[in-house]
Amino acid sequence: MKEEITEKSNMVEQKPIEPIIDTFKSRESHICVKTGSLSLPQCDTPGIPGTVTQRTCVFGGARIVLMPITDALHLVHGPIGCASCTWDIRGSKSSGSKLYKQGCSSDLTEKEIVFGGEQKLYNSIIDLHRLHNPGAIFVYATCVSGVIGDDIKSVCKQAEKLTNCRTIPVESEGFQNHNKTKGHWIGCDALLDHVIGTSTYENPTARDINIVGEFNVAGDLWGIRPLLEYLGLNIITAITGDSKIEDIAKAHHAKLNVVQCQKSSNYLAKKMERKYGTPSLKVNFFGISSTISSITEIVEFFDDDEMKTKADVLIENMTKNLDEELKEYRDRLKGKTVALYAGGNKSWSLVRAFEELGMEVILSGTKNGMKEDYERIMETVKKGTIVVDDANSNELMKLLKKYKPNLLISGAKEKYIALKLKIGFCDFNHDRISAFAGFKGFLEFAKEVDAAVSTNVWNAVKPSPKLFRKKFDQKGFLFEKSEYNKQT
């Protein structure tokens, strides 16, 4: 039975009987255990000074939403660091143009910070247009361009007049909020205000849909698209994985938005519903039962007998040999435990997928989760699961040491924490190279999880020698030579 979330229990288990791990007092309420009475960790608050949050900024949040648009250029108006730290941040694949992979920055330096950077930005847009003739140029505001007060909206307008190329301001100054989710919304707003609804779809059908919040990381979209096309659905565009700007401009003609990443893109789906009356359906193509129920719900929406028959055939064909193919992985993975520390959506949508492999999720958390994300997590995980918000690397290490999962699912920043603790690691963020969506994707997922959990490599890892620093003089630290020789 679904547990109710009451106003009282809303945010926080304010006074945990005993801290789950030793951390800052003010961080204790960000970590809780799912108990009978539903409580949520404190969340969506600014990082606490000294704890070194691993979050990215609002600009980063906007960039990950827009970057997968393949025929667009993404020009970061700021110092070079903002662009280089987020270059190719998504790991999204393209079946066509590779233009989105270009790293572009207006490279603001001291001169522009004193005298303004609008002229340099204008020149950069014109040069980029001449060089690449892109489908669009997204111009991102950063902290620095925001502080010096550059009017990127007006520069974009001027440049667009000259080039006739869509030049879209993204007002994503990094300092706007502690939560990059705000950046997702700003990215969505850039599409809603400047792209969606600006082109006409030539041959509309009753089965036109958009796949929203699917970014084609490692090619995930290519595991979903064929399933929907088999049902007879016509995909106008994905927003934004492997997409082209002109296709997104026609997205308002869709009869349905299917929303894969609800964390980043529910906002866009809701706004499209208000503006164009496009209904939306939340889906999840990670895991067998989630993929089946997503297909079933889409078919129910269209209420079409032919589509229903096709869906039955599709599900039967795709799952026919799956149990057999999964058997060896399930045999090895049964009873193994998982810690999920991934993006909001994955921290609940993967729970069932792991259960289908016979594994148990014992910890789930996010860096930028909001109240509704934690409600979803709490609805999905079992009693006793640790739920953590915005853990820094030290806290994550302590949690992993205490609960000893067999696997950590996370992103590049957390990888070495797990490996140093001899815990299997599987990347489910932007740097992964295997597609995990759909039925075939699930098989790949099982293989990768098994490779990480069942590896023998930890038996070959020896502890490193302890080097004691015994002596130091004015020149700095010196090893005691005899001790050093003894130990090495």
Ligand code: SF4
């Ligand atoms: S936008 Fe601001 S917070 Fe984000 S990378 Fe640039 S300087 Fe840093």
